[in-house]
Amino acid sequence: MTEPLKFLVVDPLAGVQTFARQLLQSRGFPADSILCCADTDSGLAQGLLFKPDFLVTDWFPKAPLTGLQLFQRLKEAQPRLHLSLLSFEVTPERELEAEAHGAHFLLKKPFTAEQLKAQMTRSLEALAKDSPGLHGQVRDTMRQARPAPRVALPVIPPEPVIKPGDSVRYKGQRHVAQYVVHRTGETVVQLKGVAGLIPLRDLQPG
16 A cells, blocks of 8 residues: 655644645545644654655755755655745745756745645646556545635735844843743744743734
C-alpha cells in the first residue's frame, strides 16, 4: 500500500500554519500526513524523521538556516522533495532563486487563504502530472475531498516580526520581549516585568 503524501509547513506565523493545515485537510489529506514547524531548525530536525514529499516554507532570510538551505538539506535525504516558498519580500532576484530551486510558487505575504488555496491546488495538480508514482494518490485524495465550506476566507494579517530580546511598545511604553510563543490561532509574547502573555497584534516594534 502506498504511503500517504506528506507535507511539511515551516513558518513563524501560527496563522499560516493553521491555514495550510486546514487547506490540505480539506483537500483530503489526513492530519498525520501534515507537520508544521515555526522555524527552520525545528523543520530540519523534524523533517529528517518525517521525510516529507512537499515542503512549504517561509524564506527565513535572516535565519542561520534559510528556507532554501532547509530545502537543500532535506532534499539530500529526500531527493524527490518538492518546494513552495512564502515571503514578505518578493524581488526579481528571489523569484529567480526560487525558480532555480524548482519551487512550485513564491507567494508574497500577507496573502489570503483563497490565494494560498489557488497556489496549492495548482501545485498538487502539477505534482500529480509530473510525478507518475504519486499521480494516483493525489488524484484519488483530491477526488474524495470534502467540498470547502462556502464562507468568506479570512485574510492573514501582516504580523510584526518580534524575537526574544527585541524592544517593543505596549500601551505607549517601551518593553523588552522575553519569550515569543506560537500557539493555536495566534502568537503571544511574554514581556519582561509584565504579567501574562500579550497578543502579538497589540505590540509595535520599538
